[in-house]
Amino acid sequence: MERMNSPLHDDDNDDERKGEVVTTTGMPALMDELIEEILLRIPASSLVRLRNSVCGSWRTLISSSQFAKDHLRRSMAVDPALTYPRVAYYSSSYSYPTIGTFSVRSVFENPPREPTKVVPYEGRRCRSIIGSCNGLLCLHDDELEDRAMLWNPCTGFTSQPLKIGGVFNYCGFGYDHVNDKYKLFGIVIKKSRESVTRIFTFGPKSKWRTIQDFPYRLRDPSNKASVVGRTGRFVSGTGTLNWLLRGRRSSFVAVLSLDLVKETYSQFSAPSRDSDDDHCMFPRLDILGGCLAVCCETKKTHWTLWLMKEYGVPQSWTKLAIIPHHPLLINSRLNYVLRPMYMLKNDVLLAKSPSGKLVLCNINDGSIYFPNIDSSSDGMTKHRPLSRGVGSRIFHIYHESLVSPSHFGLPSCSSEMRLFKPTL
Secondary structure: OOOOOOOOOOHHHHHHHOOOOOOOOOOOOOOHHHHHHHHOOOOHHHHHHHHHHOOHHHHHHHHOHHHHHHHHHHHHHOOHHHHOEEEEEEEOOOOOOEEEEEEHHHHHHOOOOOOEEOEEEEEOOOOEEEEEEOOEEEEEEOOOOOEEEEEOOOOOOEEOOEEOOOEEEEEEEEEEOOOOEEEEEEEEEOOOOOEEEEEEEOOOOOOEEEOOOOOOOOOOOOOOEEEEEEEEEEEOOOOEEEEEEEEOOOOOEEEEEEEOOOOEEEEEEOOOOOOOEOOOOOOOEEEEOOEEEEEEEEOOOEEEEEEEOOOOOHHHEEEEEEEEOOHHHOOOOOOOOOEEEEEEOOOEEEEEOOOOOEEEEEOOOOOEEOOOEEOOOOOOOOOOOOOOOOOOEEEEEEEOOOOOHHHHOOOEEOOOEEEOOOOO
């Protein structure tokens, strides 16, 4: 029987091994590709916590721009749970330096007696949220001088504030996927009251550039249609910002689109409104599952939720759900519409109800549930608790990612936005 080669040996063959150099081998080293594949399967928030406690080569990999892109791409395409969708909100009527965030997953999964906790962040001044894209929030402040900056709540990094040089009118934030650029769009009203339409491309040497005028001006009587909402909705994968248009003297409804790649405008029809739709309750444009969404009130008995399955193709508007009116969802004094925010597995919808509360609607059986959200730590003392009403809080859905402003040449820091600790 042939003797097996082994790094271990016993006393019987010590003599014949004298003079030899005996080496031992440990476990085979994992290939770099395998290590990366394993790390790509870990949620972004977990990787952030691990980053400072792993070896240098892993830390370099996790912090790289390419890894952040690959992680985001895999998370969104293969396992969206890895991005852990969250809600970020601010107050539009009171000046608070805080932004609250909470987990969408907790809202859907927590039992009634276990509240979803709000995690608040505090900045050096009051800021609103223009939009979100790939885990980045674009923040805007106009207290001292109008400025904007990018912030990743997951990593904590922000970009240096960008001077706007005036007051924003219509605006929006999104990603040019063809050129791999993040862009901020805005109609800037200067001190001279002159308005100019500009785009800023975030990067080491980028500046504001003037582009073709926005087709519709605020409070312009010559406009045949008016723009509903100040902030454009970004549709991932299309590189577009979108606004809803309504006819001034007709039931005309359309979508105005800005292509961030070509920096040109286009227009296509929104879902046709039923003759029984409540025209006083005008719908708003939202994003649901990466698609444009419009919710219309019909016959004062239900809401119809439409989804554009194929971007820019009017024929792809699909009636996704009919949501019956419920006494707890309606407040005729507020004159709000139902605003879809997030849908879980095509059957449970998180929405902002006309009654001013966040609600979970089961679109299969019509049941509703008001989630328990503990907002006591958000520092917005003039607002009621979130579980009792949203007030003037404005909400944005974002997905956790590793994307950092430094990945596209911007100086970044972690001191502009920090966890907020309310005083007792």
